[in-house]
Amino acid sequence: MYWRPVKGRAAAAAGLPGSGRGNYRGMLRKTLATACGLVVLSGAAACGTGQRESGASAVAEAFSSAIERGDADAACAALAPETLEAMVASEGEPCEASLTSQELPSGAVGDVAVWGDRAQVRTEGDVLFLVELEEGWKVAAAGCSPQGDLPYRCEVSG
Amino acid sequence: MKRFLRDNGLSVGFGAMFLAALVGQAFAGQADFNERQLAQGGERLSLLQYLTSSDFAVNVAENWQSEYLQFFLYVFATVWLVQRGSPESKPMDEIGTESDEKQQLGRYSTEDSPAWARAGGWRTAVFSRSLGLVMAVVFVLSWFAQSVSGLSVYNAEQLAELQDPVSWAGYVGSAEFWNRTLQNWQSEFLAVGSLAVLSVYLRQRGSPESKPVGTSHATTEKSG
Numbered sequence: 001m002y003w004r005p006v007k008g009r010a011a012a013a014a015g016l017p018g019s020g021r022g023n024y025r026g027m028l029r030k031t032l033a034t035a036c037g038l039v040v041l042s043g044a045a046a047c048g049t050g051q052r053e054s055g056a057s058a059v060a061e062a063f064s065s066a067i068e069r070g071d072a073d074a075a076c077a078a079l080a081p082e083t084l085e086a087m088v089a090s091e092g093e094p095c096e097a098s099l100t101s102q103e104l105p106s107g108a109v110g111d112v113a114v115w116g117d118r119a120q121v122r123t124e125g126d127v128l129f130l131v132e133l134e135e136g137w138k139v140a141a142a143g144c145s146p147q148g149d150l151p152y153r154c155e156v157s158g
Numbered sequence: 159m160k161r162f163l164r165d166n167g168l169s170v171g172f173g174a175m176f177l178a179a180l181v182g183q184a185f186a187g188q189a190d191f192n193e194r195q196l197a198q199g200g201e202r203l204s205l206l207q208y209l210t211s212s213d214f215a216v217n218v219a220e221n222w223q224s225e226y227l228q229f230f231l232y233v234f235a236t237v238w239l240v241q242r243g244s245p246e247s248k249p250m251d252e253i254g255t256e257s258d259e260k261q262q263l264g265r266y267s268t269e270d271s272p273a274w275a276r277a278g279g280w281r282t283a284v285f286s287r288s289l290g291l292v293m294a295v296v297f298v299l300s301w302f303a304q305s306v307s308g309l310s311v312y313n314a315e316q317l318a319e320l321q322d323p324v325s326w327a328g329y330v331g332s333a334e335f336w337n338r339t340l341q342n343w344q345s346e347f348l349a350v351g352s353l354a355v356l357s358v359y360l361r362q363r364g365s366p367e368s369k370p371v372g373t374s375h376a377t378t379e380k381s382g
Binding site: 113152 | 195199200201211212213310311313314316317318319320321322323
């Protein structure tokens with residue numbers, strides 16, 4: 001990963017940056033192009049975040065209100081496939097039955113954080129983790145409580 | 159065309175190798191990213207989606223910043239630090255920014271000197287440091303890009319592992335950020351230092367990075 005400019009006469013002969021007026025301007029142009037590229041690189045991460053936040057928020061709200069009104073069908077439909085699979089495997093009964101018996105907390109949606117294809121949504125009584133799949137945002141974990149520096153402990157997770 | 163390629167062999171050759179390596183990195187990075195997504199129950203990305211992702215950006219930026227830091231430090235350090243017998247170094251008695259005569263400045267400038275070298279004042283002061291400055295600016299921009307895109311990747315992983323995301327300041331102070339940064343820096347410093355020392359005793363016939371094959375080990379600053 002090492003390279004450095006050829007120096008002195010060799011640089012001037014090769015027309016490298018720093019060896020003449022025209023090349024100096026060329027170097028500045030290249031540097032500006034590089035700088036623009038870097039701004040694009042760092043900005044790519046932030047593009048469209050607001051829109052995605054509201055998408056994650058809407059799914060979390062739908063999940064939370066389904067839990068509140070006891071609509072297990074709707075709540076199970078909002079879960080990510082891996083989470084659904086893990087839940088059925090660990091509980092040994094259909095998702096609808098285990099969600100009804102778990103009494104997950106619910107409430108109005110508060111803070112939303114979206115990073116990459118993941119989101120964390122805080123509701124009045126819960127912390128939800130979501131994943132963005134082809135079909136849209138899905139709940140990857142629910143009924144989560146903090147454990148200090150350790151990962152959240154969640155009633156429902158993949 | 160043939161003459162152009164010959165006259166610009168270094169820039170064309172390294173430009174082509176850069177693009178080929180970047181394309182290779184894009185394909186390998188996409189495959190690696192999608193394997194991790196599969197393990198974490200996430201969606202796989204197309205090549206185009208991966209090229210605009212933070213994962214690709216952080217991997218590009220973290221290498222760029224270390225390379226430009228190396229450029230900047232090498233350009234700046236070789237003004238003041240010398241290595242007896244190394245073609246990478248100037249002679250022992252020329253440590254520092256050197257005289258106007260040696261640097262062809264002021265009344266020693268020629269008609270061929272760049273305009274800003276002849277202008278005097280702030281223009282000449284800036285131009286006299288322009289190579290190091292440009293390297294330093296690209297280094298800082300790349301490092302900033304690494305911190306922004308790295309934050310996005312780090313927080314996505316935090317959320318996938320059911321942990322809280324961190325702020326930009328929290329990420330810049332994290333072990334993850336400094337591990338990514340220092341593992342690149344150490345290799346750059348080692349490569350520069352070892353080239354300066356090895357070129358005292360070893361030769362590469364025809365390379366301006368080496369002394370002529372028959373030159374004594376004690377001879378400093380002589381390209382062959």
